[in-house]
Amino acid sequence: METRAFDLIAGALDPSSGEKIDIEMRDGAILGIAPAAPGASALEKCVFDASGFIVTPGLVETHIHLDKAFLSERLERPAANLGEAIAMTAALKPGYTLEDVTARSRRALDRALSFGVALLRAQVEIDPVLGLLSFESALALKEELAGSIALQLVAFPQEGIFNCAGTESLLREAVSRGADAIGGIPYNDRDTAEHLDFVFRLAADAGLPVDLHLDFSDDPEQLAILDVIHRTREYGLEGRVCVGHLTSLGSVPPEHARRIADGMAEAGIHVFALPATDLYLNGRGDTHAVRRGITPVSLLLDAGVNVCYGTNNLRNAFTPFGTGDPLDIALLLAQTAYMGTPGDARRLLDMCTGRAAKALGVEGWTLRPGAPADFALIRADCVQDLVYDRPRERVSIRGGKLLTRSV
Ligand SMILES: [Zn+2]
Structure with missing residues (x-):
């Protein structure tokens, strides 16, 4: 009609x-x-x-996993930490079908549309168990919904690249079939440098941006961001690299953290705070005075880094709750990153509209x-x-x- x-x-x-x-x-x-x-x-x-x-x-969802949304009912118990969340989700993958992934993805997208989202970047899992099943599902949804919501698809090797034989060629195939960005997750592979080498080389060769899961812990020694700053410059990808989580930086002493943030600002690296998952899975090693484990948002904003936020997960082992409304995450960040002024509220809205679109390579939003x-x-x-x-x-x-x- x-x-x-x-x-x-x-x-x-x-x-x-x-x-x-x-x-x-x-x-x-x-x-x-x-x-x-x-x-x-x-x-x-x-x-x-x-x-x-x-x-x-329209609102912008910068970072969401459509293909593993709404899996909670298939889990026997909650995950106790990040490693368990990854393993418990991997164990469900042999049961995925194209219809199943598409139905759960559509459920998440219907929610996003009802909340006013017009641009959404999905992290689409690619590994030897799934092959390109999730990617094919996402490609079809991208085409079907093009008039309603602009989907960007990240080719995301959740299980690692080099500890999962066959992933390299699958990522290359995803690029040839229309991936919009190259994903990566160095903390779930055998060697950070080797992982980042592959991701940045593939992105540079394909002319695509990079969108990483990075430094997701409370450990101040986990600083792959230093390597990412270096490679962003080396490959000429300034302004075209995004990192999600970056919670380890929140445990780094402030002087050192500020120098890292300055380097990120100079390299034009965008950051996605993912507080729903970060609060749920970080701090699990602390018995008391538990760390919040969230991205150091104010420190990064003060350094001039473009910081946005995303839903990340909906009702699965990584985050057993969530509605898919970007404004829920805005409020969560306001509460946990001490963003309580009227100016902060305007900034939080910008972080899921103009700033977020810029991070996704869309100017003039x-x-x-x-x-x-x-x-x-x-x-x-x-x-x-x-x-x-x-x-x-x-x-x-x-x-x-x-x-x-x-x-
Ligand atoms: Zn994610």
Whole structure:
């Protein structure tokens, strides 16, 4: 059924200026933005009355595992630590089918859409047990949902590369079939340098960005980030490398940590804090005064590093809870990274819109004439209410047309 496009979004609150605005649209793009005019919603146009809503470009999910979402009911007990979470999930893999992976992925994507997500990067597992099963599922979903949500697929060797014979050729095949980024996980392979050598070489040869799982512990000695900074420069990938977790850096004494953060800022390395999983699996070796094990967000932001956040896992051995709403993670980060001011709330929203899109290589994710008429409208009177209340009433617009409305 063809839905008529709106000509105008009237009276929405722009979180960056704090002003109410009217957005005029034509042919699926923003034509102009002006201060809200009284009575605009009564014009002889097709108008969406957005009074009481905050308007942003679509929300961005930077880091999520669709293929291992909703596995909790298959587990006999919770994982006691990261190693167990990896092993317990690997043990389930022989039971995956294409239909199963697609159904669980679709469940996660349906949630993302209902929360207002328009751009999502998925970590797609590739190993000799699954082969390209998860990747094929994700490719089909990417094509099917292209008009609703832009999917980026990371070829992700969760089980390692060199301790899992056959993974190298599978990663190369994923690249030839359309992977959008090369993933890596040096802490789950036999040798960090060997692992990173392969990932950076493959990315540079294919002209793709790198998106790593990195330094996921409380151990201040686990600093593969130093090697990543070096290789980012060596391969000319400045601005095209993302790292998820980076929680070990939170255990490093501040002077040393600041020098590392400066090096990351110079190399243009983006960081994804993944606090739902980080809080759940880190600190497990501490018997008292348990460490939080989260990314040192403020230290990195102060150094000029582009920090964003992601859902990471939904209801599996790594994180047995979660809704898939990026704003849930915004609130969790506000609480755990001491981000409690109105300015922090605006920054947290930026970390799942403009900043997040930039990390995914998409520039210009702002409200501006000429941009696609793609929006998330969220029922809130101010940005603090948006982050702290995470209102359920949301509207997604694509190309000027209504895509979803949740109440
Ligand atoms: Zn992850």
